[in-house]
Amino acid sequence: MQNDTSFWMISTDVLSLVSVAYQTDKMGNIDKVDLKVEMEFTGLAGNNTNYMAMCQSPDGIIYIATDWGNIVTFDPQKHQMTSRGDLPRVNKIHVHRLLYSDGSVWIGTWANGAICYNPKTGVYTQYTYKPEDTEKTLSHGDIYQMVSLGDGRYLAATWNGYTVFIPDKEDPTRYTTEVYNNTASQLHRNLETRMISAYYDTEGIIWIGTQGGGVYASDLRKQFYQRFHQETHNEICEMAMDKNEYIWLATFHKGILRSTEPFNPQSRLEFESVPAGSSNTVLCVLNDKKGNLWFGNGQSELIQYDSENKTFTVYPVRIKNKPEWSGSIWSLLIDNQNRLWVGTTNGLLLFDRQTKDFTYYPVGSGTIRAMVEVPGKYLLLGLSYGLVKCSLDGQPIRSDYEKTANVPVRDIRSLYAASDGKLYIGYSDGFGVMDIQSDSIENFYTTHNGLSSNYIGCICEDEEGRIWLGSASSVCNYSRHQKLFYNYYISGNNRSVMFYKDFLFWGNNKNITYFLPNEAMNNHFIPGKVVITQLEVDNKPVEIGQKINNQVILKQGIPYTHGLTLKAANNSFSLMFSNLTYSDDLQKYNYRLSPAQSNWLTINEGEKVSYANLPQGKYVFEVQSIMADGSSGYLTSMDVNILPHWYEAIWFRLLIIITIGFIIYYLMRRVKKEQARLRHEERLKHELFVANLEREKEKQINRERSNFFTNVSHELRTPLTLILSPLQELLQTERFSQILYDKLSLVYNNATSLSTLVNQLLYVQKIEAGMVQLKLSEVDISVLVKNVITSFKHIAEIKQTEFILDSGKFPVFINRNKMLHTAIETEELPAHIQPKQIISGLMDT
Incomplete structure (x- = not known):
């Protein structure tokens, strides 16, 4: 591309600058693209020359490959050719691809392999298919794609697998090659080998397209390691590096092996057999302070290799006063006094390098597979029946460590005294940590705590003080401050380990796997954001739009959902997540569900957490990747809202409150009414009582009045009768004058009226009694x-x-x-x- 609106292109013999014009529709989408040739340059490479491929450097210089194999250099700013890179025109070739990288132009051809062109020097270097040249041969002569892998390495996709170009340490412009096809692939043995395209993305994944076999993707971040592969089964019991940087192996079936050349991370390891001793079963190897090597084999022989004279000396074990002694040598140790201790299947031996004599120390039955020294104090031996402390004169002091710490296993396979004052113990069924100062085992771990396997065959410490374990299933980094295990499934059945020149070497029955610890820990992990990939309710995956217990939970994919609202019937759910490294290694996460979980929880090599019967409320689920050094990835969070049951809903609670309020109001009103009724009854009773009192009083008055009237009437009737009777008699018998008669008649009439009135008083009593x-x-x-x-x-x-x-x-x-x-x-x-x-x-x- 020249810029955003133009680009360069080639045809048969023309270089053209083409402008680009975009036309958009009403919605702003590109509807049409107009191309227009602005400039053309012909004849740049001479007559009878065709252009085959082109590429451009970061500074804009254009490189054009011709069918004669030469490179034409063109400056687009000056619009002129700067170099033709002339080659003798012998035969035309088919150039398929060009790649500019690190100042060089790589030419991928058909039938002529790969050609590296240096524009500064004008030098062409050709790499082709020559099986006899093991250092520079390609997997095939047809190169379809060249890609840069970084660190000066390149990959060429060919018609028969792929080839990796590795720069020389001394001269980076020179390359050696490694071929990977159906017989030499590190990863697979049955790949489709006709590879016709390749792409290496910035995330560290190489993509390879094949002819009929689909597309292969390989995560090179997982390939931080290199490997030497043995064709036959041969357990590597121990490894050592001499002062010339040759790697020595003590192997179970092939005796002593040595690398064919000093260790070079850019070169493949190759080994050759070195005859020494009478047995092919060599079980251990050790460097002394002079740079010499010591080996122990299965035939009771101690073997010394003199690195100056490059000679071997064999010392058969002969013990004074024990001529019948026999055993295999499994471990070696040189203490602070420069004495050589030998651990065998039959006790502990001390070899005097001056007198060449062996001294026997019985420390109990069992094979001594590992030994360490607490400097100047005592020895710690790892035996088949447990850990034994011995004095520096070989006398056992203590052997009850496992029993005291309630460790259920005894068989020790490896020991390592680390710089942090801890002794790390590899058992056949677990991993222990002993505090040397307190002289006690303080921790014991198994697969329940995150180990990939309980068998710990070897232990080592790198320059950063990190503890590494070799188990039956993986290489493991033990994080001391987190007490977590980070498993790398790149090597199994690990029996031996060596740390040298920043590299960790792991030996098993088939391979040596080696890598830089920092690359394993740092390059592998990309601290990206963890993505929630799936939701399960009642252990069943939830699909978009699916109804679960009459609720549609997901309206879009879970990775694009920022919050979940779940009915009470769906309050048992699981969340699955991934940091998108697409690796089985190092998948450790911190997670919590606030506020139900205030502290972070760690999930070991799993990507699923489950919650059951969560009460209603609002929660926040948080998750992040974690690494052995304590660093973390970005935090991913999701809101989770658990709706209440119908009897926990606000409307129901309000209804209950209203009902209770109504009942209370009704009861209070009822009580008030009852109290009012009682007060009214009391008042009525009082009024009735008062009325009864008044009525009784009135009755009493009436009775007294009646009695009074009755008494008065009776009292008056008697004198009136006594008055009326004489008057009546006088008026009837005597003759009076008319005046006197009238007066007496008047007296008599009034007396009669008075008598009538008195009778009426009695008559009133009769009326009141209802008798009238x-x-x-x-x-x-x-x-x-x-x-x-x-x-x-x-x-x-x-x-x-x-x-x-x-x-x-x-x-x-x-x-x-x-x-x-x-x-x-x-x-x-x-x-x-x-x-x-x-x-x-x-x-x-």
Whole structure:
């Protein structure tokens, strides 16, 4: 590309600059692309020359490959050719691809292999298919694609596998090659080898397209290691590096092996057999302070290799006073006093390098597979029946470490005294950590704690103080501060380990696997964001739009969902996640569900967490990747809202509160009404009581009044009777003058009226008792009034008052039994008039 609006292209013999114009639709999407040739350059490479491929350097210089194999250099800023890179025109070639990288142009051809062109020097270097040249041969002569792998390495995809170009340490412009095809691939043995394209992305993944075999993807971040592969089974029991940087192997079936050349990380390891001793079973090797090597084999032989003279010396084990002794040598140790200790299947030996004598120390039964020294204090031996402490003169001191710490295993396979003051113990069924100062085993781990295997065959410490374990399943980094295990499944059945020149070497029954610890820990992990990949409810995956317990949980993919709302019926769920490294190694995460989990929890090599019967509420699920050095990836969070059960819902609670409030209100109202009723009843009772008292009082008064009237009536009737009887007798028997007669008659009539009144008092009592019935009769009131006036006539005369009665006939109805008090029901007279009282009142005035 020239810029965003133009690019360079080649045809048969023309270099063209083409402009690009984009046309968009109403929505802003590109609808049409217009191309226009702005410039053309012909004849840059001469006559009878065709252009085959082109590439461009970061500074914009264009390189064009011709069918003669030479490279034309063109400056697009000056619009001129700067070099033709002329080659002798012998035969035309087919150039398939060009690659510019690190100042060189790589030419991928058909049939002529790969050609590296240096624009500065104009030098061409050709690499082709030559099986006899093992250092520079290709997997095939047809190169379809060249890609840079970084660190100066290149990969060529060919018609028969791929070839990796490795730069020389001394001269980076020179390369050696490694061929990977159906017989030499590190990863697979049955790959489709016709590889016609390749791409290496920035994430560290190489993509290879094949002819009919699909696309292969290989994560080179997982390939931080290199490997020497043995064709036959041969356990590598121990390894050592001499002062010339040759690697020595003590092997179980092939004796002593040595690398064919000093160790070079850029070169493949190759080994050759070195005959020494009478046995091919060599079990251990050790460097001394002079740079010499010591080996122990299965035939009771201690073997010394003199690195100066390059000679071997064999010392058969012969023990004074024990001529019958025999055993295999499994471990070697040189202490601070430069003494050589030998661990065997039959006790502990001390070899005197001056006298060449062996001294035997019985430390119990079992094979001594490992030994370490606490400098200047004592030895620690790893035996088949447990850890044994011995003095520096070979006498056992203690052997109950496992029993005291309740460690259920005894068989020790490896020991390592680390710089942190801890002794790391590899058992056949677990991994122990002993504090040397307190002289006790403080921790014991198994697969339940994150180990990939309980068999720990070897232990080592790198320059950063990190502890590495070799187990039956993997290489493992033990994080001391996190107490976590990070397993690298790149080597199994590990029996031996060596740390040298920043590299860790692991030996097993088939391979030596070696790598830089920092690359294993740092380059492998990309601290990207953890992605939640799947949701399960009741252990069943949830799909988009799927109804679970009458609820659609996901409306889009879970990776694009920022929050979950789950009904109470769906409150048991699982979340699966990944940091997208697509690796089985180092998958460790910290996670928590706030506020239910306040502390971070660690999941070992798993990518799924489950929660059951979460109560209703709002939660935040958080997860992040973690590494052995304590660093973490980016935090991923998701809101989780658990809806309440119907009986926990706010509306239901409000309804309950309202109902309870109504009941309380009803009860209070009922109580108030009851209290009001009781107060009303009390008031009525009081009023009734008062009324009863008043009625009783009134009755009492009435009784007293009646008694009074009765008594008065009886008391008055007696004298009245005594008055009336003589008067009646006088008026009937005696003859008086008319005046006297009238007066006596008047006395008699008034006495009779008084007697009638007294009788009426008694009559009132009868009326109240209901003993009198009303009997009406018609009476002329004028006659009644006349009679009354007549009774007052004498008094009127005394007072010189004259009564004049002017009346007509006024009939009224009165009770025949009541002659004085009448209810006059006429229109002319008011009701209840007593004429006698009226006349008496007039006379008084």
